[in-house]
Amino acid sequence: MRSPLSVTVAVWRAIFLREALDRLFRERGAWFWLLIEPLTHIGFLAFLWGVMRRTEMGGMDVVVWLMVGMLAFFLFRRTGVQVMYSVDCNRPLFVYRQVKPFDTAIVRGGLEAFILVFESMIIITIVNLLGRDAIPGDPLLVLGAAGGLWLFGMGYGLITSVLMELVPELEHIFKILMLPLYMISGVIWPLASIPLPYRDYLMVNPVAHGIEAVRLGFLSHYHATPGVSLWYLYGCATVSLFLGLLLYRRYVLRLVMQ
């Protein structure tokens, strides 16, 4: 008999390899599009800001500013979305008793972080080669803030995946939700430019804190939106993560039962 831990490790390993194959080689050049998507996003928005004669944002080169913001936001969004669909996409695998819904969720989230680290390194290298100064000044702060965004993405994904299973109609809302979140998280325009009572409302969003903190990690004299707090990000991440785990614990049977 295998111990529960060795079963879990074996299952995680199997799902990781399976998901990685699926993510990187599902269609022709799937890995290529993973790389091209953020690059075109950054390029297009850099072009827009360029047209408006804006070369820097809070003391930071606008291209680097956009790149950091995008990659940080994608870390949250892609983790969240991938985890949200983890139960749905792996339904045939629950025939094997060893595979639990939570396994697929955690492995998918981990894989997404793994892929994005590679993607980010490539993109940062490209931007550097293009002559922009995109070397993180405080790598620990970058890692800390990115970790917080990833945890919050995991929490968001866990919660939404269970809610979606309980009320299928919510899928539409979760899909729509990501676009406004993208707009108000300070990815494509600076939150610091917003007048005061409203800026504080927008800073309720923990993703905005994470993104600004990553930028601070790249450039210590960057003029971040006032009130940026890693504590707040990690607080929200912890609460959402535990809420997600609680929902899994409570509704785990509902997720796989027919």
Added chain:
Amino acid sequence: MIHIEDVHKRYKTDHGMGRWVLQGITLTIPARTNVGLIGVNGAGKSTLLRIIGGMDFPNKGRVVRQCRVSWPMGQGGLEGTLTGRQNAKFVCRVHGRQDDLADRLAFVQGFSELGEAFDEPIKTYSTGMRARLQFALSLAFDFDVYISDEVTAAGDAAFRKKTAAAFRDMADRAGLIMVAHDEGTLKQFCQAGIWINEGKAHWFDRIDDALRAYRETIPK
């Protein structure tokens, strides 16, 4: 030994909860016993089988497995975008066979007779090819109890002959819990029988008695 304790099951339908399919089933299935599940269509045979195998869960009650139980033979989940080999690797890894992965893969490829198609995505497979892969996967691991839901009719004539031989061999070596509508098959493989009627299960030590009880309820 598999203990089934007070298992109730009903399914969720588009308009609320459906009727109770299983209503309080309590059974103990001894080790190394071949059991046939008997009942009319819709009596809950497959449902009980899936619950025993852990693919589905009861609304009330529980199942305690003190042995390794297979998934329903020939019904293992496959991922359409991955190749046969990749799917087989996944199943081996989940079952902790990382160390003799190559042996298992060789067995699956050999038994399923898929040849080069083993490295093609599952979605390109015909129904027969899928069934062959799934049956080979089921036989690639040693379980104490196999569960089988109308599996013996997969593939073409030659493959059917081979699966029947493998099935007999397996039924001698390990326990078997099976659903089949063909009485001949049941008599051939099973000693004991469980008759499911109106959500209740009745245990018979001899399959013939179970079949007789079942036949008596069918209107002439």
